[in-house]
Each structure stands twice: as C-alpha cells, then as structure tokens.
Amino acid sequence: MERIDFYEEPPEGPVAMLPVAQLYARDVPLLRTLGPSGADLLQVLWCPLDHPEEFYMPRTALSWRSAADVTDILTSPPIPHSVEFEEYVPVPCVLAPEEVTEYPNSSELSKELQEQLGDWSRWQAADGVDSSYAAYPDSFYWSHLSVAPGWKVGGWPQWGYTDPVPRACPACGTGMDPLLTIATFEWDSGYRSWIPYEDQAAGSSSQPTAVQIGSGYKQQLYICPAAPEHPHIELMQ
Numbered sequence: 001m002e003r004i005d006f007y008e009e010p011p012e013g014p015v016a017m018l019p020v021a022q023l024y025a026r027d028v029p030l031l032r033t034l035g036p037s038g039a040d041l042l043q044v045l046w047c048p049l050d051h052p053e054e055f056y057m058p059r060t061a062l063s064w065r066s067a068a069d070v071t072d073i074l075t076s077p078p079i080p081h082s083v084e085f086e087e088y089v090p091v092p093c094v095l096a097p098e099e100v101t102e103y104p105n106s107s108e109l110s111k112e113l114q115e116q117l118g119d120w121s122r123w124q125a126a127d128g129v130d131s132s133y134a135a136y137p138d139s140f141y142w143s144h145l146s147v148a149p150g151w152k153v154g155g156w157p158q159w160g161y162t163d164p165v166p167r168a169c170p171a172c173g174t175g176m177d178p179l180l181t182i183a184t185f186e187w188d189s190g191y192r193s194w195i196p197y198e199d200q201a202a203g204s205s206s207q208p209t210a211v212q213i214g215s216g217y218k219q220q221l222y223i224c225p226a227a228p229e230h231p232h233i234e235l236m237q
Contacts, residue, residue: 087212
C-alpha cells in the first residue's frame with residue numbers, strides 16, 4: 001500500500017476503513033452483556049490515518065450485528081488507497097479467546113490496599129512468590145495479577161500514559177464500560193506469566209497483529225452501558 005509522508009496533506013475524499021476485529025458472542029460471551037439486545041457479532045474498523053483529535057490514533061467505528069443476518073459477504077473488501085503507517089494495517093490472525101481473571105491497576109486501589117501490596121510479609125505468606133520481589137513487593141501484583149496485557153474484551157483498563165480519568169458517555173453522561181483494548185504487544189518480559197502455554201512453547205511473537213499504537217501503547221474503546229448505540233470513546237494508554 002502507498003504510504004502518506006508525515007508532512008503531506010491528508011488525501012481528499014473518503015478513505016476506506018480497515019477491519020480490525022470481528023468477534024462473535026459464541027466465542028466471547030461478555031459481548032452479550034455489553035452490546036445491544038439481539039446483537040451477537042461485533043465488527044471493529046478503523047481509519048488508517050492519524051487523527052489529532054483522537055490523540056493521533058486511528059479513529060474507530062463499531063458495528064453491532066446479528067450474525068444470522070450477515071448473508072451478503074464481500075469477497076474483496078475495499079482497500080484504502082493510502083495509509084498513514086504500515087502499523088495501521090493489521091496482519092490477519094485467527095483468535096483463540098480465553099477467559100482470565102485480573103485485578104485493577106494499583107492506581108485505582110485505595111491507599112490502604114496500595115500499602116498492603118508493598119508489605120513483603122504479606123507476600124511471603126503466599127505461595128509462588130519468590131524472594132526476588134522482596135525489594136519491590138508491589139511489582140509482583142503489577143506483573144502477574146493486575147491488568148492483563150494484550151488485546152482483550154472488557155476487563156480492567158491499564159493506566160500509565162495518564163492517571164485514571166472519568167469516562168462519561170458524551171450523549172447521556174453515564175459512566176462508560178471498557179469494551180475492547182487494542183494493544184501493540186500481547187506481553188513483554190515483565191508479563192511472561194500471561195503468555196499462553198502453547199505460545200510459550202512455540203516462542204510466538206508478542207506482536208502477532210503487527211499493529212502499533214503510538215510508541216507502543218494501547219487503544220482502549222469504551223461504550224455506554226445504558227445505550228450501546230451512543231457514541232463510543234477512545235483513550236490511549
């Protein structure tokens with residue numbers, strides 16, 4: 001695909017959006033509680049250009065559908081005539097969804113709980129925590145128990161690029177729920193316990209989609225629980 005030089009003007013006219021994810025409720029049951037009634041298929045697309053108003057991320061579009069109604073399938077989806085970066089063109093991947101348990105980012109915990117995470121004596125009483133964490137006990141929580149890295153539906157949001165911020169629906173003011181995290185990396189050296197066993201054995205890439213958000217961040221999509229059809233919001237973390 002043709003690339004747009006950073007200093008050139010954006011192309012005139014419409015730009016075809018790229019498919020980012022296609023998720024079925026049969027594989028990801030949480031979608032049934034997040035999406036509108038009757039929808040069992042979520043399709044996520046994005047514009048392959050940077051959008052300053054979205055903190056220089058691709059702008060996303062959500063399409064909630066009934067899988068049974070999708071009968072007219074395009075064999076050759078439209079291809080954008082230009083993209084901002086190669087990293088905005090996902091490499092096709094087959095998903096193998098897995099449900100995991102995670103806990104909030106420590107910045108969302110009370111001061112009392114944060115102090116408990118830094119108490120090495122508490123961790124010593126737990127199984128599976130070796131002495132290498134004695135100097136920084138809370139790093140065990142951060143690396144192995146807190147927010148799961150990688151692409152995911154729902155779950156707890158990761159913070160770091162900014163502190164936790166309110167996420168209110170732009171249409172009605174309701175607090176919004178995490179829908180989808182689009183991550184640059186599935187894991188790194190500090191998160192190896194999150195790597196699926198089959199990927200550990202195969203030495204798989206930590207960036208199978210080849211997507212990159214910013215300098216290696218995550219793009220988080222949030223939707224309104226009161227009305228999923230309301231406009232969603234996007235955050236970079």
